[in-house]
Amino acid sequence: MDFKLTEEQQMLQETAARLVRDTYTFDKREKASASDTGFSPEFWQQMGELGLTAIPFPEELGGFGGTGVENMLIMKELGRGICLEPYMESVIFAGGLITQLGSDTQKDELLAGIASGELQAAVALDEPNSHYQLSEVQTTAKQQGDSWSLTGRKAVVIGGHTAGKILVSARTAGDLRDQQGISLFIVDPASTGVTRRNYATVDGRKACELFLDNAQGELLGQAGEAFDAISYQAGRAMAALCAEAVGAMEVACDITLDYLKTRKQFGVPIGKFQALQHRMVDMRTELEQATSMAILAACVADEADNAERTRTLTAAKFMINRCGRKVAEEAIQLHGGIAMTWEYSLAHYAKRLVMISHQLGDDDHHLEAYANQMSVA
Structure with a gap:
């Protein structure tokens, strides 16, 4: 299977990556988190101006006709910045429900605002x-x-x-x-x-x-x-969360590796110790598993609703939950006490990964759901 991105997809990924990298510093995130809105309205407006909030919607509704893959590319970059903006909730989940269930009048009234970033749902x-x-x-x-x-x-x-x-x-x-x-x-x-x-x-x-x-x-x-539509759009939202988690895991692994290279004990970087090297490899292994499942989830997210799609998304969310929590826990252990300080960004990546592991279903929920689906099959 060819997993290469098209030229348009590469441009989309680069646009989202550049926006997060250049404007969403950790200090700005902390100020936005402490504000009344809890996120940055300026960043949300920038996403709208760049067309990122219009990506998932059909072209006839003012969007760009994006699929689960395009959603994955955006959500992964938002995960790398642990961005606070409710992109998944407003654009993918709420926007998807309105697209699937709404009348022509409701779509005209609501989707244009969501796609432009003027309306948050x-x-x-x-x-x-x-x-x-x-x-x-x-x-x-x-x-x-x-x-x-x-x-x-x-x-x-x-x-x-x-x-x-x-x-x-x-x-x-x-x-x-x-x-x-x-x-x-x-x-x-x-x-x-x-x-x-x-x-x-x-x-x-x-x-x-x-x-x-x-x-x-x-x-x-x-x-x-409405239940079938709710269940279907929840699957698209789960795929988006999987991509966000992968972005956060990538940064958590990078931060931890840099720490192992610079933190010294007994006169040498602690990354020289074989036991810590093995734990770092374990983190990267979890990341690779999570990446594969996130790509799979993105590829099936917009397929027609069927049992195979449901099983795939359930399995992906279970693996992402487990891998994300493992990466968060290992990163904290390898950092020691500094990982728990509020001023250090890693703590916030760990918190977000734990939150994702509970949003739209935790390990036990999806494991039971997958087992029930296999029994039916």
Whole structure:
């Protein structure tokens, strides 16, 4: 199989890499993390001006017709900079749901803003007790004439604290864990009945708990039939997270190798010690495995929904979770105490890798899901 990038893909990768390298220093990231928005609006605007926020959308909707491979190239560079901007949540996940389920009017109203970077969207699918099960939805929606009223609570809505629109899953029929009966709604967080409790996450980002009390929502797609689209777009989002993790792992490995070459003990660089060399090789091995799985996930992310695609993405996310956490743990151990200081960038790469290993499903969740899929097959 030919894994060479096309000329256009190489230009896209170079554009994203140059943007992150030249404008997203660690000091600027820390200032952005401490701000009210939790990310850099200026960097987000630059991404929009360069067309990076329009990459995944079809050309007829104002995008560039990018695939999972193009998403991978961008997300990998964002991972190298441990960028705080909610690109995956807004562009890939929310944008994908609107593209798949939205009416022509909804697409015209929302996708142009998301593609230009003028509108930031978020997805609210998890609940306090759902534990990665997207079908476990207690939030309810009731139709009142031509409008819908939503009541419930959503947890860990990444980027939801600044989002102009939030896509909320709610149950309109069926029992608690039924896949049928789940609908998706567009909610304006500034409307009556919507409350957000904002907080910082462990990796320096910001999120919110979303409380809905008879809040008005605009139906996206057909009532009760949104689960398949949610599951499909969650797969695309997982592939994007895999690519981001690989970017973060690459930098963590590079930082650790540089440290082993410069840190001296007993008059020689500690990288001379064979035991530490072996651990460094183990880190690189994990990185190679993760890279292969991220490429595989990117190649199948936009394929038609089927069992093989689901198994591949589940396996990729499991491997990325395991490899990312292994790299983070080894990097900290090889650095010693300095790895735990807040001013040292490695600690933040480790935190982001741990966060990715829990976002959209941890090891146990995906291992069980993969086993169930093999049993069915």
